[in-house]
Amino acid sequence: MKGRYQSLAASGAALCLTAVTLTGCGAVGGLTGDNEVTLRVVAADYGDNPQNSSAAYWKGLADGFEKDHPGIKVEVDVYSWSEVDAKVADMVKAGKAPDIAQIGAYADYAAAGKLYSTAELLSVKTEADFLAPLADAGKVKQAQYGMPFVSSTRLLFYNEKLLADAGVIGKDAKGWQPKSWAELEAAAKKLKGAGVPTPFALPLGREEAQAETMMWMLAGGGGYTDNEEGYAIDSADNVKSLEFLRDKMVGQGLTGPVEPGKLDRQAAFEAFTKGEVGMLNGHPTLMKQAEAKGVKFGMVPLPTSDGSPQPAMGVADWVMAFKNGHRAESGKFLDYLYQPKNVTAFTEKYDLLPATTSGYLAKQGATSGSAVQLKPFLTALPSSRLYPAGKKSWAGVSEDIKQNIGKAVQPGGQPAKVLEEIATAARAADPR
Template sequence: MKGRYLSLAATGAALCLTATLTGCGTVSGLSGDNEVTLRVVAADYGDNPQNSSATYWKGLASSFEKDNPGVHVEVSVYSWSEVDAKVAEMVKAGKAPDIAQIGAYADYAEAGKLYTADELLSVNTEADFLAPLADAGKVKRVQYGMPFVASTRLLFYNTKLLGDAGVIPKDGSAPWQPKSWADLEAAAKKLKGAGVPTPFALPLGREEAQAESMMWMLAGGGGYTDNEEAYAIDSPENVKSFEFLRDKMVGQGLTGPVEPGKLDRQAAFDAFTRGEVGMLNGHPTLIKQAAGKGVKFGMVPMPTADGADHSAMGVADWVMAFKNGHRKEAGKFLDLLYSAKNVTAFTNTYDLLPVTTSGYRAMDASTGGSAAQLKTFLAALPTSRLYPVGKKSWAGVSEDIKQNIGQVVQPGGQPAKVLENIATSARKADGDH
C-alpha cells in the first residue's frame, strides 16, 4: 500500500479487465437506452503477475454482471506507485471513474465530487463497517470514504537474538511480554551488549516516517490530532515521546549504524530478515518476509511510555464513488464488494485485515492459513487510531513529517521546535490556527 503497510506494488502498465466487449478506456455504456458501463479503478496488492489483484476484480465484475443485466463493469488495475495519480488525471480531464479504490479521498470530497456513503450503500452494508474506520472516512462528520482493507502494527522481535542476550529464555519456554518503554530500553541494552548490530530499528526515513512517528506518538499518549480532531502534533506528550527516542534509544546507541532519518521501512525489514535486528515495529507483510528467510520471531503490542493502555495505529485504504450519474449501479456494486464472502476472499489472499464487522468475525473464527498470526493484528483494529485522512491537508502534512521528523532524534535535536514548526504549518493548511 502506498506509504502504508504494503509496498508490494507491481510496476508497469495497468491491467484492463472487462467482462464485456468494450475496449479499455471506454467511457459510455454499450448501445441501448438502459445499459450502463461502470468504470472502476483499483490498486494492485500483488507483488507479481500471478497474484495480481486483477484476478479478484475480474471475478467480482463477472459475478455482478450476471446478477445485473444491462450493467457492464470495466476495471483498470494499477500499481500503488501510479494509481492515485491516474485517478487524479482522470478527474482533471473530466473523466472520473465511477468507483476508485485508492489511497485518499478527502480532496475529492471537499470538492463536492463524491457521493456520500449513505447515498450509495444499503443500510446493512453501511452499518457493517468497523466504527474507527467509518469515522476515518468522514469529512465534516459525513462519510465519503469507504474503507477497503486495513492493518495495524505490532512490535516484532527476533526470538534467537533475545534468547542469546538473556531477554527471554533460550529454550523459548516463555514469550517476551514488554509493557513499557523502560522494558524496551532494557532489552535493547542487552541486545547491544550481546553484539547485535541493530538492537532496535527506528525507520524515520522517507518511506514511512509518518507511520513510525504515529506509533510512538500514540504509545506516548499523544497523536497527530486531539480529541476534537484538530492538529496537536506539538503536544507535550509527543515532545516527550521524541525526547525518549533521542536520549534513550538513539543517544545510547541502541538503534544501529544507520541514522534513523535515513533508514527506510523496507531496509529495516530486510535487516530483520537477515537476523541483524533485535526489534522493530512491523505490519503483516513482515510475517511472510521473515518466515521466508527462516527467522524465528514473536509479535507483541507496542509497549507504551508508562505501561498503560493506549490506542494502536491502524491504517486503511479507501473506496469512493464519483458523481457520474450512476449512483444506483455503483451502490449495488459496492454492496457486493462489501459482502462478507468477498471481504474475506480479498483479505485472506493478501494477509490483510477486514474493515467490516462481519469480515472481522469471520477472520476471528477462522483457524486455517496465517489466521492465527493475523489475529494478533486483528485484536487491535476495533480501537485503533488512523491517520487524519479526512483532512485535505494531510497529504502535505505527511510529506512535511517525512522530510523533517528524522531531525528530532539526532544528538542535539530539538523535538519541541521541530514539532512546533510542523504543527504550525499543518494548522495553517487546515485552517484551524
C-alpha cells in the same frame, strides 16, 4: 496501507481488464446500449507479480456482479500502487473521473464535492457493517465519503533467537510481554551488548516516517490530533515521545548504524529477515518476509511510555464513488463488493485485515491458516487510531513529517521545535 505495499506493487503499465472481454481499456463509463450502463472502476494492485495480481480478483468480482445485475457492465483498470493515485488524479483533472476508485486517499475529492456520500450509495446493512474507527476515518464534516477497503494494524516484532542469545528471554522464547519503554530500552541494551548490529530499527525515512512517528506518539499518550480532531502534533506528550527516542534509543546507540531519518521501512524489514535487527515495529507483510527467510519471531503490542494501555495505529485504504450520474448503479456494485464472501476472498488472498464487522468476526473465529497468525493484529483493530485521513491538509502534513521528523531524534535534535514547525504549518492548512 499504500506505503506498505508500494514495494510489492507490480511495475510498468496498468493491468487492464473488462468483465466481458479483455479489450476496451480506457473507455469511459456511460451508456453502452439499450439502457445498459457501464461502470468504470480503477483499483490498486496488491500483488507483487502477475500471478497474484489483484486483476484476477476484480475480474471475478465483476463477472459475478454482472451475472446478478443484467444491464450493468463493469470495466476495471488495475494499476500499481506507485501510479494508481496519480492516474485517478489525472482522470479527474481531465473530466473523466472513474465511477469508483480504490486508492490511498479520498479527502481532496470529498472536499471538492466530487464524491457521493455513503448514505447516498449503500444499503443500511452495508453502511452499518464498517468497523467504527474505520468508518469515522472516512468522514469529512460528519458525512462519510471514504469507504474503508482493507486495513491493518502494527505490532512490535522481535527476533526470538537474538533476544534469547542476549538473555532478554529464555531459550524457550515464550512469554515476553514488555509493557513499558523502560523494558524496551533495557532489552535493546542487552542486544547491543551481545553484538546485535541494530538492537531496535527506527525507520523514520521517507517511505513511512509518518507511520512510525504516529506509533510512538500513540504509545506516549499523544497522537496527531486531539479529541476535537484538531491538529495536536506539538503536544507535550508528543514532545516527550520524541525526546525518549532521541535520548534513550538513538542517543545510546540502540538504533543501529543507519541514521533513523535515512532508514526506510522496507530496508529495516529486510535487515530483520537477515537476522541483523532485534526489534522493530511491523505489519502483517513482515510475517511472510521473515518466514520465507526462516526467522523465528514473536509479536506483541508496542510498549507504552508508562506501561498503561494505549491504542495501536490502524491503517486503511479507501474506496470512493465519483458523481458521474451512476449513483444507483455504483451503489449496487459497492453493496456487492462489501458482501462478506467478497471481503473475505480479498483479505485472505493478501493476508490483510477486513474493514467490516462481519469480516472481522469471521477472521476472529478462524482456527487455521494465516488468519490465526493475524489475530494479534485483529485484536488491536477495533480500538485503533488512524491517520486524520479526512483532512484535506493531511497529504501535505504527512509529507512535512517525512521530510523533517528524522531531525528531531538525531543527537542534538530539538523535538519541540521540529514538532511546533510542523504543527504550525498543519494548522494553517486546516483552519477550524
